[in-house]
Amino acid sequence: xxxxxxxxxxxxxxxxxxDPWMHAGAAAAAGDPVVDPTVMAALARMGAFLRAQGSxxxxxxxxxxxxxxxxxxIQLGASIDLRVRRPDRLRADVTSDRKTRRFLYDGxxxxxYGPRTGYYAQVAAPPTLRxxxxxxxxxxxxxxxxxxxxxxxxxxxxxxxxxxxxxVGPASIAGALCDHYAFRQPGVDWQIWIxxxxxxxxxxxxxxxxDEPGQPQHTVVMTWSLNPPLEDQLFAFAxxxxxxxxxxxxAxxxxxxxxxxRGRAGHAGRMGxxxxx
Amino acid sequence: MTTRGxxxxxxxxxxxxxxxxxxxxxxxxxxxxxxxxxxxxRSTNMNVNRDVDVDIDRGYYKPAATAVAGAAAxxxxxxxxxxxxxxxxxxxxxxxxxxxxxCGSAWYQPRYRGTQVTYVVVNPPR
Numbered sequence: 001x002x003x004x005x006x007x008x009x010x011x012x013x014x015x016x017x018x019d020p021w022m023h024a025g026a027a028a029a030a031g032d033p034v035v036d037p038t039v040m041a042a043l044a045r046m047g048a049f050l051r052a053q054g055s056x057x058x059x060x061x062x063x064x065x066x067x068x069x070x071x072x073x074i075q076l077g078a079s080i081d082l083r084v085r086r087p088d089r090l091r092a093d094v095t096s097d098r099k100t101r102r103f104l105y106d107g108x109x110x111x112x113y114g115p116r117t118g119y120y121a122q123v124a125a126p127p128t129l130r131x132x133x134x135x136x137x138x139x140x141x142x143x144x145x146x147x148x149x150x151x152x153x154x155x156x157x158x159x160x161x162x163x164x165x166x167x168v169g170p171a172s173i174a175g176a177l178c179d180h181y182a183f184r185q186p187g188v189d190w191q192i193w194i195x196x197x198x199x200x201x202x203x204x205x206x207x208x209x210x211d212e213p214g215q216p217q218h219t220v221v222m223t224w225s226l227n228p229p230l231e232d233q234l235f236a237f238a239x240x241x242x243x244x245x246x247x248x249x250x251a252x253x254x255x256x257x258x259x260x261x262r263g264r265a266g267h268a269g270r271m272g273x274x275x276x277x
Numbered sequence: 278m279t280t281r282g283x284x285x286x287x288x289x290x291x292x293x294x295x296x297x298x299x300x301x302x303x304x305x306x307x308x309x310x311x312x313x314x315x316x317x318x319r320s321t322n323m324n325v326n327r328d329v330d331v332d333i334d335r336g337y338y339k340p341a342a343t344a345v346a347g348a349a350a351x352x353x354x355x356x357x358x359x360x361x362x363x364x365x366x367x368x369x370x371x372x373x374x375x376x377x378x379x380c381g382s383a384w385y386q387p388r389y390r391g392t393q394v395t396y397v398v399v400n401p402p403r
Contacts, residue, residue, distance in 0.1 A: 063364040066303040074303075095390075101392050112389055119376070142391045143310060158312040183311075190311050199289045209308045216307040230304035244369070244376040249395070 004112060022089030033164040039181050040165055043192070046200045047153025055085040057225040060146060065216030073214050078147045083228075087128045089235040092145040104237045105132055111237040112142070112248060120239060121248035130154060146220065148205070161185040170196075173203040173221065187211040199226070291335070358398050372402045 016079075050056075060080040065073045083089075088107035102109040110125040110132060111236035123140070125132050133150040144150065151157045164184040171180040171193055178193040193204040205220040208251065239245070241269040354360070367380035378385045378396060385396035 027288065062309075064307055064309065066305070069304065070300045073298045074300075081367065099392070112392065113396065117387075117389055117394060119389070121396060140391070142389075146314050151310075156312065184295040185311075188308050188311060207308050207311060212304060214304075216304075218307055218309045244371060244375050245374075246386070246394075249390045250387050251391075 003268055009109075026094075033160060035165045036167060039167050039183075040159065040162070040202070042167075042179060042181065042194060043159065044153070046192075046194050046202060047157060049153075049200050051153040051222065053086070053226055055227055056083075057228050057229050057230075058082040058084075058127070058146060059223045061221050062216070063219045065214070065218070067212065067216050068212040073216055081236060082146055082149075083230055083233070084129065085230045089230065089232075090132070090144070091235050094145050104235055105129070105272075106232075106235045106237075109237070110136065113243070118240070118243045119246045120236070120243055121246055123248055130156070134240070139250055140248055142248070144224075149202075150260075152202075158185070170227075174223065176203055178188065179202050215228055249275060314329050327352075355400050356398050356400055360398070361393070363396055375402065375403060 019180075052070040058080070060082065062078045062080060063075050064078070065075050067073055076097050078094055081093040083091045088105070090103065092101075092103040093141050094103070100115050102113040102115060104113065105125055107127060108125060109122050109160050111120055111122045113120040115182065126135055129150055133147055134156075136144055137147070161181050162185050164182075166182055168180040168182050168191070173193050173195075177196045178207040179196060180191065180193050182191045183189070189208040191204075191206045192202055195201045195203050200222050201222070203222055203224075205222075209216050209218075311400075363378055364380045364383070364387060367378045367385075368381055370377045376387060377399070378387060384399050384401050386399050387394050387396050389395075
């Protein structure tokens, strides 16, 4: 049905020839995947620019759809204050409607801290941010906030997964003129708004999870500060009085069931049930 | 039912009135990054953590009456099992450097699974 509709929409767009830049979009929508090399080049340029920044501060407002088992989507918001100093310092303060978390990395140790619970966990960390991102996701099933920022411009960026890429057209994000690009890859359709000019920064990101019912979305709107001074102490963790150290549990192996699983094994059996006490 | 039990239930009611939020199981499969294909599923089947000392990590809009029923259903399971929420009226303790939550006769060790605090049922440490 959706396919039929997009085909009709694509045909209409072509017939009407709305705008020169719409043609690429219509072709992609017609089920004929096209990876526009100029779009891929824009993505690579953004990645290279990000890699070249010695330090940066990103303030992000995010929304994430949570799909209830009834099928209803609920949108939850969060604010992220991310401070990065290459190659080996990171601090992220995440405040959502439901929880607050601080991520700290000083080149040797990674700390996850919940200011409201007082619980913190620490693990030994590798010497670079990129390795840290890989470690936390693979060993602990823990995604660093705005994790994509650590992959763009690297060989791990997953550009090979992209099946369709086109230029949607110009757009304004918080007053900044941007180019709006759309991508498809297995499991996720995504859109990015890259600032025009000599600072090609991602200003907005929208992910649509396409292999789940309800197609939940995750949106991120980013405000940037480049090369701010960031002192060492920002990235250090000294347990506040009353803080209690707890374990950071390793991610279960793929296919394992439990409160956190990878993949979709065992999915159906757990739907609608409270956690087994 | 003991007097103490009655007091605890009353406390739970007050807590629920204050938080006005309750467990809503979610699929937890919304992707938040493009570049990894790990598809790390965050915890599904979340229960709200109703102890105010613990983060209310995921609570959804449910009448308080059913919330209390849900709370009562959270009981300690086999040692080693993991729950996403504690029953009402727990106290945090540090014994021999390890962090515990004692909820009546049940003991738990909190730990992070991803960014989510979960609780492992453990034997009483003493």
